[in-house]
Amino acid sequence: MSLTKIVDRIRTAQSKFNIFTSHITTPPLATASKGGPLSNRTAAIKDNIVTKDFPTTCASNILKDYTSPFDATVVSLLKDAGAVTIGKTNLDEFGMGSLGMHTIFNPVKNPLNTDWCIGGSSSGSAAAVASGVADFSLGTDTGGSVRLPSAYSSIIGFKPSYGRISRWGVVAFAQSLDTVGIMARDIDTVAKVYDVLDKYDRRDPTSLSQNLRDELEKKASRMSRTKPNIGIPQEFIQGELSPEIKESFLKYIDSLLQKGYDIYPVSIPSIKDALSVYYTLAPAEAASNLARYDGVRYGTKDPETADIVDDKFFNAARSNFGPEVKNRIILGNYNLCSDGYKNNFIKAQKLRVQMINQFDRLFPFENVLTRNKPVEDIDIIICPTNLMPPPLTKSVSQTEKKNPLHEYMNDIYTIPMSLAGLPTISFPLSSGKPWGVQIATQYGNDKALLDFVKANS
Ligand code: GLN
Numbered sequence: 001m002s003l004t005k006i007v008d009r010i011r012t013a014q015s016k017f018n019i020f021t022s023h024i025t026t027p028p029l030a031t032a033s034k035g036g037p038l039s040n041r042t043a044a045i046k047d048n049i050v051t052k053d054f055p056t057t058c059a060s061n062i063l064k065d066y067t068s069p070f071d072a073t074v075v076s077l078l079k080d081a082g083a084v085t086i087g088k089t090n091l092d093e094f095g096m097g098s099l100g101m102h103t104i105f106n107p108v109k110n111p112l113n114t115d116w117c118i119g120g121s122s123s124g125s126a127a128a129v130a131s132g133v134a135d136f137s138l139g140t141d142t143g144g145s146v147r148l149p150s151a152y153s154s155i156i157g158f159k160p161s162y163g164r165i166s167r168w169g170v171v172a173f174a175q176s177l178d179t180v181g182i183m184a185r186d187i188d189t190v191a192k193v194y195d196v197l198d199k200y201d202r203r204d205p206t207s208l209s210q211n212l213r214d215e216l217e218k219k220a221s222r223m224s225r226t227k228p229n230i231g232i233p234q235e236f237i238q239g240e241l242s243p244e245i246k247e248s249f250l251k252y253i254d255s256l257l258q259k260g261y262d263i264y265p266v267s268i269p270s271i272k273d274a275l276s277v278y279y280t281l282a283p284a285e286a287a288s289n290l291a292r293y294d295g296v297r298y299g300t301k302d303p304e305t306a307d308i309v310d311d312k313f314f315n316a317a318r319s320n321f322g323p324e325v326k327n328r329i330i331l332g333n334y335n336l337c338s339d340g341y342k343n344n345f346i347k348a349q350k351l352r353v354q355m356i357n358q359f360d361r362l363f364p365f366e367n368v369l370t371r372n373k374p375v376e377d378i379d380i381i382i383c384p385t386n387l388m389p390p391p392l393t394k395s396v397s398q399t400e401k402k403n404p405l406h407e408y409m410n411d412i413y414t415i416p417m418s419l420a421g422l423p424t425i426s427f428p429l430s431s432g433k434p435w436g437v438q439i440a441t442q443y444g445n446d447k448a449l450l451d452f453v454k455a456n457s
Contacts, residue, residue: 036082044128072169089124119149144414146181151436162421166201228379270355287332
């Protein structure tokens, strides 16, 4: 496709769906591709991943004038592989949200149906792929932010194992959970991009070491039994699951049975605690990470208080955060203060470990991080991605204003795998429908997971 045609498509998509926070299209496209596995494939990058060619705003007033002097590792790897970045995508501020509504820009519209929420927080990355304007996009997934908008816009969203893809240059939200994820319309593109990004990075202290990568490479064959055993955690099949999603899900299960897979009910009792654990731990980590936006090291300075004036200096800069980010800072700091720490934070950490142990029992090989011994023989876990179809945009702001818990509930199916760091893919159950199925497997076994989805989506 010619350069002008691509640029025209980007402009049209932007005016319809508010996908990008900035889109300086001509220079990056003009200096396009050197060849490589992603030669001339167009990429859209979530605007909490730093780039030299575009500003990085995190959809926040506090960073609205910020441009990074360097590219994140993932951005450099994509460039080296020949991909062409067409813009930075709109998001819930700092990645905090499930609906794509907490942004200083106009909220992203869902290309499937503009009356529906697109989901968050990687809302622009989902819309870039769903509208066809990018071949693939990068998002970040801390508790579901790649998988939920993928389900709501009927595309594929992959959250790799924690530590597989470098976080260097990814603006931290909750660093024990943050992962970079890949969104595309077909699984082959997802796998190709993953191949380019799945590298050890010495600049990211949480990057999975080369030794463990080598060990996993050998173990991965354990999953390659021709017919992996499939488990459905009973905790995921809830009364609240919408009837149309349940029907699609059961049809999919039926198709797997017809193909000869063995499917078993399994139990991970800690799943019931997942939302509370996540919304205790993630805000606590966020409160610490966001301390750097003080108007000195990072963040917008207030011209009125450009120097320290009594106690005003700090407060003025910090007031540039939006309301949801402020909620998280307050909640996070509360849970780090003495009573909250003992009563909530430590308990949540313990419950998280309990959940990881329960997941580890299921899989037939050892988790290389925990070294828990396998007990059962389930290779793959399956569950829906979303409980309900996306809410209508017009009804959202009113409901959320009353109680943010309504928004948090959207993550109920995605958060357990985030807490356990497991590789998980969401893909559409019926083309054009705003819901998906998630497939997850043991930590580190990402390639086998991609192969399973290639054969069964
Ligand atoms: N919706 C969740 C939250 O607001 C997850 C966000 C994410 O994965 N970045 O914390």
